């Protein structure tokens with residue numbers, strides 16, 4: 001699906017990120033291509049959120065460089081990354097509980113209309129676009145852009161944040177644990193959104209702690225352990241067990257995982273990971 | 285469909301952050317209309333509370349915007365006398381041109397606002413503490429400078445007729461021109477908060493600072509701008525008062541701190557930010573001023589005004605909380621959904 005002759009949409013070269021004396025990311029080099037889903041895996045505190053914040057202009061790398069279409073770029077603020085088509089849904093965030101759906105959707109990129117010499121916020125347009133963007137993703141319960149975000153369910157809020165990112169993400173879509181707080185059905189929706197974004201040719205960076213979710217959508221996997229890139233491989237290159245062990249973060253965990261696995265599963269599966277259908281529970 | 289329309293309009297009423305303050309205003313107005321003598325309803329009665337409302341309101345509006353953005357500014361309490369004194373000392377004591385005095389006072393307001401905003405961003409300390417610091421610093425500076433320069437704490441200043449007429453005079457002998465400045469300020473800030481994109485940024489900033497920043501909003505410039513706005517407005521009121529009374533005192537302004545907060549909170553602004561309207565702030569200011577002045581038109585002990593304001597504030601906050609809860613849980617199609625399920 002991805003074209004290796006073209007430079008990657010986004011590339012990190014030897015990126016370090018420190019907060020004062022604490023080095024959170026160490027020598028990270030990664031590539032993301034068009035129409036490809038990169039799954040970023042790793043234990044709690046491994047540095048995944050820090051990595052994507054570096055990609056989305058929240059932090060600047062301490063050392064190393066970021067390349068967009070092969071050209072070095074510098075994102076001094078989130079707006080710079082957005083203007084280059086990089087759109088991010090951060091962990092635990094992105095929506096404002098006491099704002100209306102329409103207003104929240106357009107924070108920072110408000111549509112305006114002319115009112116005499118003045119530019120006014122176009123509430124009607126904002127509401128219409130916001131509502132249709134979420135409905136496109138199957139959340140048809142949302143039909144009134146004046147409703148406050150705080151009245152929506154966790155899944156609806158997350159879907160809204162993702163719909164927003166897809167709407168503004170021209171080239172790269174970054175999702176930090178978008179399925180973490182979601183039920184089975186809502187998580188399936190999110191996975192479908194990811195696949196749809198890939199089909200449209202976007203590069204997607206997807207963070208998750210759930211092996212199933214990663215295996216469902218990932219083309220390319222990168223594992224962070226304590227801020228360093230511990231593994232970088234493509235779909236089919238590692239077994240599900242190996243991935244699970246890597247996600248758990250280390251050797252000691254791997255044994256425990258295997259014990260549990262053996263305990264739960266009479267016949268552990270050992271064949272390489274196949275392209276699975278986008279989760280079975282959503283097939284209606 | 286018509287039932288649905290009705291629901292929608294109920295929803296939009298419940299969702300308005302100022303719904304509670306309308307009820308509060310009507311309640312106190314009726315209370316004083318009944319218990320006050322007939323003069324409360326006369327032009328002079330209206331003027332008595334409108335004058336108070338205008339003076340507080342000019343400061344309460346930007347303080348309210350700051351609160352919506354998640355910040356507090358209590359340094360206005362010393363900014364008002366400080367700007368009065370700067371104006372009176374420059375244009376009264378030193379007899380500089382009137383424009384110089386006004387400009388100096390307003391610039392000092394902008395400067396203090398900038399310092400408040402910069403320190404809040406830079407130190408990460410809550411703005412209540414930062415502005416508590418500037419409150420005392422500015423008060424001390426004002427007292428020291430005025431004693432050092434003039435040897436007194438009260439300075440007289442005479443303004444030319446044009447300045448007097450536009451900034452500090454009475455219309456029909458009873459209404460302060462400040463009322464028009466307040467209305468103008470309400471319209472401008474109402475436009476900013478509700479119709480301009482910046483209003484959306486303010487709501488987002490107060491709702492979730494981190495997400496607002498991540499969404500690409502210039503949160504630092506916005507924060508500094510809002511602090512500058514509130515200090516500037518306080519300086520404006522200080523100048524205005526000096527022109528109106530032809531003199532300035534060092535110690536006149538501390539009551540504004542709590543009065544503005546009461547006005548803003550009664551007006552339905554959430555103390556922790558992210559929610560509120562300009563109409564609400566205006567209504568809250570009117571409610572506060574009616575209680576503050578209306579008591580003199582009744583046969584009650586005037587000291588009861590504070591009690592009423594206290595109770596009113598608590599009642600308003602509780603009421604605003606429940607309205608906000610209703611706004612959050614309100615979903616227009618609920619009944620329809622239930623009907624669908626029943627089928």
Ligand SMILES: Nc1ncnc2c1ncn2[C@@H]1O[C@H](COP(=O)(O)OP(=O)(O)OP(=O)(O)O)[C@@H](O)[C@H]1O
Pocket residue numbers: 019022024042043044045046047048049050051091
């Ligand atoms: N602003 C910061 N200042 C100092 N340390 C930080 C900062 N942000 C993150 N860290 C540290 O960096 C490490 C990585 O954090 P990060 O949030 O990137 O982890 P993560 O992989 O996203 O974890 P999780 O799966 O729990 O979301 C943690 O040890 C954290 O304490």
Ligand SMILES: [Mg+2]
Pocket residue numbers: 048049050091176
């Ligand atoms: Mg994280």
